[in-house]
Amino acid sequence: MKEKKQLVRQYRILLVEDEAANIQMISGYLSTDYILAIAKTRKRALELLSSSAFDLMLLDIQLPDGNGFEICQHVVTNREKYGNISIIFMTSLDSPDDEARGLSLGGNDYIHKPVNDVVLRARVKLQIQLIRKNELLEHLTCFDALTEIPNRRAFDDQLKKEWHRARREHKYLSLAILDIDYFKQYNDLYGHPAGDQCLRIMAANLTDSFVRNSDFIARYGGEEFAVLLYDTDLETSIQLMEKSLATFVEKNIEHQGSSVKSCVTFSAGICTADPATGVFSDFVNTADKELYQAKNLGRAQICGKYLTS
């Protein structure tokens, strides 16, 4: 979830179809508007689904080495592997029982062959519109509107996922909680719009500082941010955060109300855990305590600690 999801993008369709004439015709209908990949067999379809992300699958039912119903069932029951792909069956099996079966297995739509180009385009467009709406909804529920980075809700989900992943893979997980120093005074002195701008700069600075795909940055609360660093020990986490603090200070956002510096600074508390031995509920508490310690020691600094079991 590192990359900002693009809300306007090209959608990817997997066409699972073995008849050359159908492939040619359907490719002609769709390839100008969508990125299209083709699988002529069940085996190839599953290979492509495993190696790339698709938004929509146009799925024939009678394939040389298998059955579209079975592919649909497999994909729907393994969403964590294949993602939230939409499925349109496209088949000459036109009995109501077959259609009902396809939809009950998790298909989103069912088109009878021979395919009419206008109907096919309209139905594909409808599914893509639904996908787009779902993405927008997901964006609204998971991203902070002010800073455009993930919000607390997204952070809580990611934290649980990464904790379990680190436990499975025997890796360290580091959590940093950051808080802008004397931010109340900043708002009081320079006004709320300037405060908002400061929060945006803070988010952008973190995004520039933590660039690994697995790094996860979120707005944790009002003027608090959180950073999750997968497979990163405490020493490295502190070094990276110190560098991030230095680049933030270099931005030199004037703050006459701060008693640390003449510009805006932040403090951070870090906890690094080995989830195989650590207790989840102590993880956030320890990072929070370290933040408190950084504030007490004079602000504009980082404190950190390994989680003890």
Ligand SMILES: Nc1nc2c(ncn2[C@@H]2O[C@H](COP(=O)(O)OP(=O)(O)OP(=O)(O)O)[C@@H](O)[C@H]2O)c(=O)[nH]1
């Ligand atoms: N502009 C702006 N301010 C916010 C936002 N969210 C929270 N704040 C402000 O952040 C300030 C946080 O103040 P405090 O918790 O007292 O902390 P502080 O002044 O930073 O003091 P220390 O953390 O002890 O250095 C409050 O005045 C909040 O109103 C926001 O979205 N925009």
